Amino acid sequence: MPSPNPRDRSPRSKRPSRPGPTGPLALGIDLGATKVVAVLIDAAGNVVRRGVRQPHRNDGASAVIAAVVHAAREFLRTGTDLPTSVGISVAAQVDPDRGWVLYAPNLRWREVPLGPRVARALKLPVRVTNDARAATYAEWLYGSGVGCSDLFCIQLGTGVGGSAVMGGQLAEGGNHAAGEVGHIVLVSGGRPCHCPDRGCFEAYVGGWAIAARARDAVRADPGAGRRLTAAAGSVAAIRAETVFRTARAGDRLARRIVAETDRYLGDGVVSVANAFNPRRLVLGGGLVNGRPEFVRVAQAAVRDRCQPPAAGARVVASRLGDLAPAIGAAALAARQ
Numbered sequence: 431m432p433s434p435n436p437r438d439r440s441p442r443s444k445r446p447s448r449p450g451p452t453g454p455l456a457l458g459i460d461l462g463a464t465k466v467v468a469v470l471i472d473a474a475g476n477v478v479r480r481g482v483r484q485p486h487r488n489d490g491a492s493a494v495i496a497a498v499v500h501a502a503r504e505f506l507r508t509g510t511d512l513p514t515s516v517g518i519s520v521a522a523q524v525d526p527d528r529g530w531v532l533y534a535p536n537l538r539w540r541e542v543p544l545g546p547r548v549a550r551a552l553k554l555p556v557r558v559t560n561d562a563r564a565a566t567y568a569e570w571l572y573g574s575g576v577g578c579s580d581l582f583c584i585q586l587g588t589g590v591g592g593s594a595v596m597g598g599q600l601a602e603g604g605n606h607a608a609g610e611v612g613h614i615v616l617v618s619g620g621r622p623c624h625c626p627d628r629g630c631f632e633a634y635v636g637g638w639a640i641a642a643r644a645r646d647a648v649r650a651d652p653g654a655g656r657r658l659t660a661a662a663g664s665v666a667a668i669r670a671e672t673v674f675r676t677a678r679a680g681d682r683l684a685r686r687i688v689a690e691t692d693r694y695l696g697d698g699v700v701s702v703a704n705a706f707n708p709r710r711l712v713l714g715g716g717l718v719n720g721r722p723e724f725v726r727v728a729q730a731a732v733r734d735r736c737q738p739p740a741a742g743a744r745v746v747a748s749r750l751g752d753l754a755p756a757i758g759a760a761a762l763a764a765r766q
């Protein structure tokens with residue numbers, strides 16, 4: 431694993447003006463459960479070009495890999511700049527040495543040779559990286575983590591991912607999964623998770639879990655859940671975003687669910703900060719776009735509830751936003 435000094439790669443120090451791309455280009459592809467997003471970066475991390483979200487139907491590995499290859503070809507066909515490497519970020523446990531996805535619950539994949547198949551189709555070297563690790567790498571080199579050698583990034587999206595930079599190194603772990611804090615247990619024997627355990631951080635704060643908690647609350651008290659149901663169209667259609675929107679409009683049940691989510695988020699980030707002792711904790715992922723207040727909530731929890739060595743950690747929002755996983759995957763591929 432390369433470990434460049436982020437201080438040497440500050441976008442501020444390298445980007446006073448941008449006459450053109452710097453060095454070889456890398457294509458980054460973020461593969462999600464429903465979409466593919468492509469981005470082209472240069473050797474200094476500048477986004478040369480970004481593609482539009484290409485939906486896919488999540489109907490099996492072969493079809494999704496075909497959609498990834500199609501999206502990459504279409505994206506490259508619309509420009510003249512060609513990459514020399516490809517990085518793919520995916521919400522999965524991966525084997526980066528072989529480029530295989532070992533387990534991706536949202537894609538329902540096990541043991542899929544994603545990297546080799548895309549490499550063969552595009553005739554380019556491909557590196558596959560877990561999305562939270564890729565996002566952490568991007569934030570460290572080019573985003574909210576620049577200059578910080580002890581950093582933790584939590585991705586709050588459909589699931590909850592995480593990854594750490596400790597002492598200026600991206601923490602690896604025995605199976606490339608260090609920092610997967612979405613499955614620390616907040617509630618012993620609590621709500622079922624998508625992993626084999628119960629009561630996980632993700633099972634309360636992940637987007638799917640916020641939606642599930644809201645649907646349960648509405649079914650338990652349909653009268654109190656009237657506005658949530660109306661906002662979504664049906665109980666089954668309630669999403670985390672519906673909960674945030676309805677809470678902002680003043681609905682009591684939605685506000686209760688958001689307040690509970692804040693408390694669980696606080697529990698999770700306090701545990702993470704105590705365990706890893708980061709100087710900076712970056713919150714990214716789609717849920718932070720839907721509820722930016724999560725950053726303030728997490729900062730207050732760390733300040734008020736952590737033990738003294740951890741309480742000084744600064745909590746910041748992702749600077750690279752939705753593009754962080756694709757940028758990080760591309761940067762890792764370029765340094766392979």
Ligand SMILES: [Zn+2]
Nearest residue numbers: 613623625630
């Ligand atoms: Zn879990």
